[in-house]
Amino acid sequence: MKILLTGAGGQVGYELERSLQGLGQVTAVGRARIDLSDLDQVRDVIRSVRPGLIVNAAAYTAVDKAESEPALARRINAEAPEVMALEARKLGAAMVHYSTDYVFDGRKAGAYVETDVPNPINVYGQTKLEGEQAVAAAGIDHLILRTSWVYGMHGKNFLLTMLRLAQQRDALRIVCDQHGAPTWSRTVADATAVLLARAQEGGDSWWKQHGGLYHLGSGGQTTWCGFTEAIIEQRQLACHVVPITSADYPLPARRPENSVLDCARLQALCSLPHWRDALALCLK
Ligand SMILES: NC(=O)C1=CN([C@@H]2O[C@H](COP(=O)(O)OP(=O)(O)OC[C@H]3O[C@@H](n4cnc5c(N)ncnc54)[C@H](OP(=O)(O)O)[C@@H]3O)[C@@H](O)[C@H]2O)C=CC1
Ligand SMILES: Cc1cn([C@H]2C[C@H](O)[C@@H](COP(=O)(O)OP(=O)(O)O[C@H]3O[C@@H](C)C(=O)[C@@H](O)[C@H]3O)O2)c(=O)[nH]c1=O
Numbered sequence: 001m002k003i004l005l006t007g008a009g010g011q012v013g014y015e016l017e018r019s020l021q022g023l024g025q026v027t028a029v030g031r032a033r034i035d036l037s038d039l040d041q042v043r044d045v046i047r048s049v050r051p052g053l054i055v056n057a058a059a060y061t062a063v064d065k066a067e068s069e070p071a072l073a074r075r076i077n078a079e080a081p082e083v084m085a086l087e088a089r090k091l092g093a094a095m096v097h098y099s100t101d102y103v104f105d106g107r108k109a110g111a112y113v114e115t116d117v118p119n120p121i122n123v124y125g126q127t128k129l130e131g132e133q134a135v136a137a138a139g140i141d142h143l144i145l146r147t148s149w150v151y152g153m154h155g156k157n158f159l160l161t162m163l164r165l166a167q168q169r170d171a172l173r174i175v176c177d178q179h180g181a182p183t184w185s186r187t188v189a190d191a192t193a194v195l196l197a198r199a200q201e202g203g204d205s206w207w208k209q210h211g212g213l214y215h216l217g218s219g220g221q222t223t224w225c226g227f228t229e230a231i232i233e234q235r236q237l238a239c240h241v242v243p244i245t246s247a248d249y250p251l252p253a254r255r256p257e258n259s260v261l262d263c264a265r266l267q268a269l270c271s272l273p274h275w276r277d278a279l280a281l282c283l284k
């Protein structure tokens with residue numbers, strides 16, 4: 001089977017390029033080959049590659065910048081996935097698409113399940129929700145995998161920012177009133193590959209029974225402050241963490257106070273590590 005992987009240079013795309021090997025013939029494309037802001041190009045590339053599976057790991061992920069570029073964020077996060085899904089339908093192809101914990105408003109007391117009603121509080125979350133809805137509406141075999149707080153040793157992310165800042169400063173001021181689960185990019189890629197291997201074995205009936213929306217995050221939960229403390233502890237860095245509130249750290253986009261994902265639906269099909277264990281493996 002031909003697999004078209006987009007966002008190959010991103011955190012998740014980088015890991016997927018490795019994890020998807022063995023599932024088919026992977027054509028991994030970055031922004032140079034497929035610019036998601038150019039919908040005609042998205043169509044043309046899919047028509048020339050003619051994949052049996054599209055894995056879309058590209059997205060507009062600059063949460064703050066999206067507040068001042070809503071049209072561009074919407075094109076990349078909602079309109080381009082819609083074009084991909086409609087092209088997939090014409091080809092009879094399946095699609096894997098990624099989404100975010102930021103589709104939720106954060107006001108729930110416990111962890112969010114797939115049937116909870118999204119209510120994004122920032123432009124990024126709103127455009128990602130629209131992308132999910134477009135993929136789900138296309139009537140194709142699909143997986144929409146919502147993940148959270150993605151980090152890794154590759155690409156721009158909170159872990160690498162903290163490792164850099166911890167070398168430069170004696171103290172880090174970090175918000176402690178947002179709750180979520182840091183998720184290693186490799187966890188996302190490996191879980192995706194497990195699901196796709198099952199789909200290949202099971203065929204049509206697998207997609208009918210198991211297709212749709214999943215929450216894909218690490219086990220456990222913490223705050224950005226707790227995550228930073230764990231990074232510093234595991235790396236034995238001499239830097240201390242000063243807990244602050246979101247109000248002390250003003251940014252253009254609001255973030256949900258609680259975006260912990262309940263991943264039980266996915267855990268029935270594949271195992272997901274606790275966030276501390278994944279962090280230790282990533283740092284090794
Ligand atoms: N990062 C996170 O914390 C989270 C991410 N997600 C979701 O997971 C998925 C993967 O994200 P992740 O790998 O972490 O994000 P990254 O920001 O690391 O990667 C996104 C990729 O998309 C590419 N991209 C951006 N704009 C365009 C464009 N116009 N045309 C083509 N490619 C483009 C980027 O290319 P370039 O490098 O050239 O900019 C980059 O390779 C996304 O759907 C994201 O919404 C969900 C929850 C948390
Ligand atoms: C750098 C820094 C950030 N912070 C805060 C700001 C913010 O509230 C929090 C995390 O910062 P980030 O910029 O990584 O956060 P953010 O860009 O909101 O991360 C999000 O990205 C998108 C793509 C997602 O889908 C989400 O799951 C989530 O990972 O930490 C501090 O408190 N102190 C600091 O020194």
Ligand SMILES: [Mg+2]
Nearest residue numbers: 061062063064
């Ligand atoms: Mg960010």
